[in-house]
Amino acid sequence: MAQIVKPYGDTLxxxxxxxxxxxxxxxxxRALEAAREIVLTWGFSxxxxxxxxxxxDSFTFFVAYAKTEHGIDFDLVKADVDESTHPMTMDExxxxxxxxxxxxxxxxxxxxxxxxxTVGIDAIMNMKGxxxxxxxxxxxxIEAHNLGAQVPNEKLIEYAEKCRADAILVSQVVTxxxxxxxxxxxxxxxxxAAGTRDRYVCVAGGPRLSNKLAAQLGYDAGFGKGSYADDxxxxxxxxxxxxxxNEQLLR
Amino acid sequence: MREKLGLSKEKIxxxxxxxxSIVEPVMSFVDRHxxxxxxxxxxxxxxxDGANGDGVPVPNLIVDSLGxxxxxxxxxxxANAVLATELTPAELNDRVAKxxxxxxxxxxxxxKVHAMGEQLARQNLDRVDQNRSFREQKLRQYEGRNNNPLLxxxxxxxxxxxxxxxxxxxxxxxxxxxxxIRTTAQSLLDYVPYGATTEGFGGTYATQxxxxxxxxxxxxxxxxxxxxxxxxxxxxxxCMPEIAAxxxxxxxxxxxxxxxxxxxxxxxxxYRTFVDQKFSRMINAYAGIIINTGEDNYLTTSDAYEKAxxxxxxxFLNERFAYAAxxxxxxMGLGHAFEMDPSIPNGFLYEYAQAQMAREIFPEHPLxxxxxxxxxxxxxFKGLVMDTMFNFVSxxxxxxxxxxxxxxxxxxxxxxxxxxxxxxxxxxVMDNMADFGxxxxxxxxxxxxxxxxxxxxxxxxFLREVERLGLxxxxxxxxxxxxxRPKDGxxxxxxxxxxxxxxxxxxxxxxxxxxAVR
Numbered sequence: 147m148a149q150i151v152k153p154y155g156d157t158l159x160x161x162x163x164x165x166x167x168x169x170x171x172x173x174x175x176r177a178l179e180a181a182r183e184i185v186l187t188w189g190f191s192x193x194x195x196x197x198x199x200x201x202x203d204s205f206t207f208f209v210a211y212a213k214t215e216h217g218i219d220f221d222l223v224k225a226d227v228d229e230s231t232h233p234m235t236m237d238e239x240x241x242x243x244x245x246x247x248x249x250x251x252x253x254x255x256x257x258x259x260x261x262x263x264t265v266g267i268d269a270i271m272n273m274k275g276x277x278x279x280x281x282x283x284x285x286x287x288i289e290a291h292n293l294g295a296q297v298p299n300e301k302l303i304e305y306a307e308k309c310r311a312d313a314i315l316v317s318q319v320v321t322x323x324x325x326x327x328x329x330x331x332x333x334x335x336x337x338x339a340a341g342t343r344d345r346y347v348c349v350a351g352g353p354r355l356s357n358k359l360a361a362q363l364g365y366d367a368g369f370g371k372g373s374y375a376d377d378x379x380x381x382x383x384x385x386x387x388x389x390x391x392n393e394q395l396l397r
Numbered sequence: 398m399r400e401k402l403g404l405s406k407e408k409i410x411x412x413x414x415x416x417x418s419i420v421e422p423v424m425s426f427v428d429r430h431x432x433x434x435x436x437x438x439x440x441x442x443x444x445x446d447g448a449n450g451d452g453v454p455v456p457n458l459i460v461d462s463l464g465x466x467x468x469x470x471x472x473x474x475x476a477n478a479v480l481a482t483e484l485t486p487a488e489l490n491d492r493v494a495k496x497x498x499x500x501x502x503x504x505x506x507x508x509k510v511h512a513m514g515e516q517l518a519r520q521n522l523d524r525v526d527q528n529r530s531f532r533e534q535k536l537r538q539y540e541g542r543n544n545n546p547l548l549x550x551x552x553x554x555x556x557x558x559x560x561x562x563x564x565x566x567x568x569x570x571x572x573x574x575x576x577x578i579r580t581t582a583q584s585l586l587d588y589v590p591y592g593a594t595t596e597g598f599g600g601t602y603a604t605q606x607x608x609x610x611x612x613x614x615x616x617x618x619x620x621x622x623x624x625x626x627x628x629x630x631x632x633x634x635x636c637m638p639e640i641a642a643x644x645x646x647x648x649x650x651x652x653x654x655x656x657x658x659x660x661x662x663x664x665x666x667x668y669r670t671f672v673d674q675k676f677s678r679m680i681n682a683y684a685g686i687i688i689n690t691g692e693d694n695y696l697t698t699s700d701a702y703e704k705a706x707x708x709x710x711x712x713f714l715n716e717r718f719a720y721a722a723x724x725x726x727x728x729m730g731l732g733h734a735f736e737m738d739p740s741i742p743n744g745f746l747y748e749y750a751q752a753q754m755a756r757e758i759f760p761e762h763p764l765x766x767x768x769x770x771x772x773x774x775x776x777x778f779k780g781l782v783m784d785t786m787f788n789f790v791s792x793x794x795x796x797x798x799x800x801x802x803x804x805x806x807x808x809x810x811x812x813x814x815x816x817x818x819x820x821x822x823x824x825x826v827m828d829n830m831a832d833f834g835x836x837x838x839x840x841x842x843x844x845x846x847x848x849x850x851x852x853x854x855x856x857x858x859f860l861r862e863v864e865r866l867g868l869x870x871x872x873x874x875x876x877x878x879x880x881x882r883p884k885d886g887x888x889x890x891x892x893x894x895x896x897x898x899x900x901x902x903x904x905x906x907x908x909x910x911x912x913a914v915r
Contacts, residue, residue, distance in 0.1 A: 168814045201817040202566035260582035260598065262663065265697060265771065272879075274700055277738070277772075294664065294880075296585060320581050320599040322555060322810070353775075353807060371775055371807075 150217040161214040163190070168207050173200035181208045191215050226357050233380040236280055243287035246387045252289045253282055253382065254306045255315035256297035259329040263319035264295045266352055270315065270375050279374035288379065299333045306346060313347040313382045321354045327363065334364035347385045349378060398795060400757050401839050402750075402849045408857055409758055412709075415860040416717040419868050424721050426668065427675050428915075431900065433587065433892035435676045436460045436471040438638035441646075442680075442904045443475050443517040444486025446605070448591035449494045456639070457588045458493050462500040468897035472904065473504070476514030480505050486517065511901065518903040521646070522683070528648035529685040535625045542624040544827070546766070546791055546799035548820060549574035549629070553810050555597030557607045561614040566813055568618040568626045570820045574651065574798065576629035577611055579603050584634025584663050585888060589643065599810065603630050603640055608647035627651055629689070633659055635669075635889050637677035645684035651730065651798075652681055655691035656718040657711070660872060661880050662694050666887035667869055678722030679908045688724065689798065690715040693734035693767035698878045701736035701771070702744075705751055706855035707877060708733050712759065713860065714868075723912025726761040730798050734767035735787040739779075743844055745786055750848035752794040758853075766791045768802030777804040781822065788826040793834040799823070 155162025165185065171177045178195050185193035190212035197209040234242060243251055257267050269276035271292040273283040282290035291309060293302060306314050316333060318326035330350050337343040343364075350360040351369040360368020367381050437445075437456035447455040460471050478489055478499035493499060504510065550572040552563040557577075564575045580597030593610060594602040601607060608630065615626040627650035632640040637654065644652055656674045659665035681688050692708040692715075699707070712731045719729050733755050737744040755764055769783045784802030791799045801819040803811045811819075839845045863871045875881035909915070 166814065168812065199817070199821075201813055202562075202569050205566060205813060207814045207817055260585070262581050262584070264662075268698060295662075296582075296664070322598050325598050 148222075149220045151220045152217040153214060159217070161191075161216075163212050163214055165210045165212060166208060167210070168201065168205055170205055172204050173198055173206040177206045178208075181206070181210060185210050185212050188212075189214065189216065231380070231384065233374075233376040235376060236285055236379070239376070239379045239383055240285055240287040242383055242387075247287075247383065250287055250289045251313070251383060251386065252291075252309055252311045253313045253315060254291045254293065254302065254309060254311040255282075255317065256293035256302045257295040257317045257319065258297050258299050258302060258333065259318075259325065260296055261318055261320045261326070261329070262295045264317075266319055267292060267294075267315065267317035270317075270351060270369075270373075270378050275375055277374070279376055281375045282379060285375075285379060299329070299336055302333070303336055303340065303342075307342070311346060312386060313349060315349050315351060315378065318350065318352040318355065321352070326352060326354070327359075330360075330363045330365070338364075347382050347389075349382065351378070398756060398760055399835070401837075402753060402757055402846055403841065404754065404757055404849060404853055408853055412713050412853075412857055412860055413717070415857070415864050416713040419714060419860065419864050420717040420721060423671050423868055424675070427672050429896055430668070430672045431467065431470060431894055431896050431902075432669055432672050432889075433457075433460050433467065434636045434673055435638050436463070436467065437588075437636075438642040438676060438680065439902055439904045440471050440475045441639060441642045442521045443472060443514065444479075444521060445475060445490060445493075446487075446591075447490040447494050449496070452591065454588050454591050455490045455493050459499060462498050464500075466500075466897075467894040469899045470896070470902050472514050472518075472902050473510055473899075474499055474502075476517060476903075477504055477510045478502055479517065480510060480513045511903070514901070514903040515907070518907050522904070522907055525645045525684050528645065532625070532648060532650060532685060535619065539619070539623050539625050542622075543573045544571065544824070546796045546827075547573040547627065548823060549576065549765075549798055549800045550816055550819070551576045551578050551800075551811070553578040553600045555580065555599075555601050556595040557593055557601055557610050558595065560601055561611060563813060563816070564611060565614055565618055567816050567820070568615060569622065570817055571824055572626070572801075572816070572820055573624070574627040574629055575611070575615060576631075576651075576653075577601050577603070577607070579631050584631075584659065584665075587635045587889065587892060589636050589639050603643075605643040605647060608643055608649060612647050612649070627687075629653070632677045632681065632688075633691075634663060635659075635665060635673075635892075637670075637673040638680060641677040641680040641684075641686070644686060645680050649684075649686060651687045651689055652677075653691065654678060654681060654688035655732075656715050657872070657877065658691040658694060660882050660887065661878050662691070662698075664882065664887045666890040666893070667872055667882060667884060669887075669889040669893050672893060674718065675722050676905070678719060678724055679905070679912060679914060682723040682725070682728060682912050682914075683908050685728070687728050687730045687763055687798075688719065689730040689765045690732045692732040693736065695878050696734050696736040697771045698880070701734070701738070702741060702747060704878075705747075705852045706859050708751075709754070709758070709852060709856040710859045710863070711877070712755065713856070716759070716762075721914070723908070723914040726759070727763065729759075729762045730765040731755070731759055731762050732765045732767060735769050735790060736767075736771050739769075739772050739783060745790070746844045747848050748786075749790050749794065750845040751852060752790050752796060753845070754849040754852060756794050756796070763797035765798040765800065766796040767800050768806075770802075770806050773802075773806035775808055777808075780804045780806060781818070784819065785822065785826055788823045789830065789833075792827040792830060793837075795834055 192213040272281040275281035550567045578600040581599040629651040632652040632654040659670045781804040
């Protein structure tokens with residue numbers, strides 16, 4: 147049976163939504179009416195402008211509350227992530243590697259292109275990790291190489307080859323004008339041209355990245371906001387084992 | 398400012414002594430060397446400007462033509478060319494842009510060349526003098542109209558004309574300082590692009606023309622609001638001194654300008670950075686520009702609670718490097734940040750302690766305080782509360798340059814409305830608790846006092862260790878920000894040269910004499 151859900155304000159199915167936005171018009175009664183009407187064109191059935199303020203000569207800021215009649219069938223929604231496999235803890239991952247792989251897993255990571263923001267790759271790789279989730283450097287069974295920021299794709303591949311990496315992590319924080327997509331695509335193209343794509347588990351990460359997008363660009367997985375080293379490490383080692391099994395089956 | 402923490406004067410003095418002996422050996426290396434960008438900054442301050450059809454700037458064409466003679470400096474070559482061709486610098490620049498190689502002109506009589514070089518340097522430094530007096534006159538005229546602390550906002554659209562709209566709107570709402578953040582690749586370019594630009598990633602190119610466009614836009618608001626609007630850019634990366642020179646010529650008021658940031662966070666060679674930072678800081682000192690140092694970066698890389706002492710240690714070192722370049726304490730915007738994990742119990746007290754500590758140790762310095770970024774989650778509502786805690790500490794401890802936090806940090810480059818909310822709520826908090834700082838004392842054995850003493854003690858231990866190893870070896874071994882940088886590694890080392898006996902630089906001479914720097 148369909149389970150239709152709607153936004154919840156204070157009563158089930160009231161459809162109440164809170165919005166804030168800016169219009170490039172001077173603040174005044176016409177601006178308020180324009181704001182209200184534009185919200186209605188977005189498919190809302192009611193709209194109340196709770197607050198309007200002049201931010202500059204011809205820019206007005208609004209806070210609006212609106213009501214939607216639209217709902218969604220929750221049973222038909224498929225998540226972007228594979229929820230069936232929960233991430234393992236650091237100790238579980240180390241144990242998994244000992245049992246299933248039997249040697250240290252080598253991971254190379256970098257923030258590529260001109261992107262200078264190491265915060266993402268550091269959160270995953272640095273010993274300290276982020277938000278009480280230790281980074282890959284802390285794992286006993288992972289040898290982690292963090293190359294830092296502004297690493298050219300070519301350099302990253304060269305390094306991965308040199309240290310015989312099992313996985314390549316790429317972080318992209320800057321997304322203005324889709325620079326991250328060009329950068330991420332380029333890495334896969336280079337790997338494919340060299341015929342070494344299948345040697346690595348390729349993982350992309352960044353606050354604006356989704357698993358879907360990463361898959362489209364040819365990565366094995368993508369990790370967005372709220373991901374930790376646990377998620378990344380679990381994915382890499384499971385993927386390695388899955389690949390090994392597939393290879394054995396093919397033989 | 399009343400002292401409340403009872404910090405040991407002896408310990409603070411010892412930290413400064415240690416900083417002197419850490420910086421001294423680096424400065425003796427610095428004074429014997431020059432770099433491509435020091436020379437380009439020099440010819441810029443003699444009048445070199447413009448670019449050729451491929452976008453290669455005239456200062457680069459001139460300095461590249463020196464080849465192996467970089468150690469002689471570029472000033473004599475440029476002055477000689479002006480003398481021999483009898484062209485104005487502008488006419489000469491045009492010819493250089495079209496392919497004229499000034500290194501081929503035979504050298505005229507040394508005395509005449511030097512006289513010409515000194516005259517050209519004087520003309521350009523006169524323009525810097527005028528900028529400085531104009532700023533001082535406006536600050537006097539509109540005294541008391543700025544917020545305290547100064548509210549600092551960043552614009553970053555990539556398009557200078559779009560930046561102008563955002564900056565004017567922010568200034569009209571009440572921002573006192575506008576920083577045009579640079580495009581993400583610029584710190585690693587070994588040249589400064591020429592002209593107005595409309596394309597950038599995560600920021601806008603720093604060019605002299607962009608500086609001029611934004612300066613004019615902010616001056617408009619200054620006259621309309623009767624409040625001086627400070628303009629900020631980034632004298633960092635591979636072109637520190639050139640950006641400083643351009644900023645001096647176009648009346649920027651603040652420059653991000655750290656002595657070690659490029660080494661640690663941009664992997665620029667350490668010898669190159671140490672040489673470049675001094676020349677850039679002398680220009681900033683002369684131009685009356687307030688530098689902003691980058692200590693906040695230590696806390697976004699490492700844990701803000703555990704590594705608080707690296708911030709204080711870096712402040713002592715930045716202060717010493719700044720003195721060595723002729724900056725006055727009133728120009729040293731030493732940085733720090735409110736970056737602790739919000740789940741730490743009493744985190745607010747620790748932040749308060751550290752901000753108060755910075756205030757007491759650096760009483761005359763315009764401290765630059767940075768908002769939470771690392772632990773901003775995308776929950777804009779909680780983010781606004783974190784920014785509010787930060788605003789409170791900043792006002793209560795008398796910080797000077799307050800970088801406004803954005804509730805949408807970690808989501809996108811700020812929308813106009815994000816900045817509006819930031820200014821509006823910060824003004825509310827700061828007005829509402831205006832004199833709070835003067836009303837409170839701290840318990841002598843309380844959390845706040847203890848924390849400040851602990852961080853000072855850790856800083857002293859750390860500085861002793863750095864002194865024992867030497868600064869460059871300490872960086873090589875990863876003592877700063879857990880980042881290891883080999884001495885000969887990083888970018889830009891090839892652009893460094895030992896000064897030859899022939900080395901001559903009239904800009905450097907005039908700066909040093911005006912600043913009483915050796």
